[in-house]
Amino acid sequence: MHQSDPTKPRTLGADLRALRKARGVTLSDLAERLGRSVGWLSQVERDLSEASVNDLRHIAGALDVSVSLLFGHTAAPAAEAGHIVRRNARRQIGSDAAGLVEELLSPDLTDDFEVVHSTFAPHSRRGEIIERPTQEVGYVVSGQLDLIISGRPFSVGLGDSFRIKNEPFEWMNPYDEPAVVIWVIAPPVY
Structure with missing residues (x-):
């Protein structure tokens, strides 16, 4: 084998x-x-x-x-592969059509979870409910983001964190500044 x-x-x-x-x-x-x-x-x-x-x-x-x-699969230097993801070597994932730019912070997709760097443009909104069989935790690095989780509205800002556990959710950034969130998703969805 x-x-x-x-x-x-x-x-x-x-x-x-x-x-x-x-x-x-x-x-x-x-x-x-x-x-x-x-x-x-x-x-x-x-x-x-x-x-x-x-x-x-x-x-x-x-x-x-x-x-x-x-x-977007770029090989890391052999000594760093599977351990280090350099800022300029992150894989962009998803689509920025809704004003969201996502980059994979995890070295690959073979773990039980993935870590994503998400930048939500000012005055952006997904426009649809997201439903996926995952547990997700986000940490707001900068800006402010509004969430609707299972129909309940929340606003999170710098230093706040949140969890979405197999629940329908929406996001929107109605503010004048981008919101940057580090997002951990299990199992990986990208």
């Missing part, structure tokens, strides 16, 4: 496997959705085969993640 080498840097394949497993999707289910063989998908997850740009778009859609998360 293939053993994972803890000194080997995490890769796109490892992230794909972690995302698939976090969503409870089997290799055969995902392969069927993609119209590809289980063997091919297994090789992609083990970095023995490369997925085309089109394949990555289909995989992102099937796993409900942004394509930018998969394309």
Whole structure:
């Protein structure tokens, strides 16, 4: 049986496997959705085969993640891989269409949680209720953010923290300054 080498840097394949497993999707289910063989998908997850740009778009859609998360995979220097994420090497995730810019602070997606640096633009709002089977904790680094968690309104600011535990929520920044939040999400959703 293939053993994972803890000194080997995490890769796109490892992230794909972690995302698939976090969503409870089997290799055969995902392969069927993609119209590809289980063997091919297994090789992609083990970095023995490369997925085309089109394949990555289909995989992102099937796993409900942004394509930018998969394309933004930059290898860290070997001595830092799996341990350090440099400020200029963060992977941008999600879409800033609603005024939210998110960067992955975790080295990869293979942990039981992910840490995200979220910047909410002034006068931005998601515009829809977010529902996901996660436990999330946020810490406000700067600015102020309004949340509606299970229908209850909250306003959080510098130094405040909050938890969302498998509850529907919305966010909005009706203020003149950006809000920066460090967000911990378990299991990973990106």
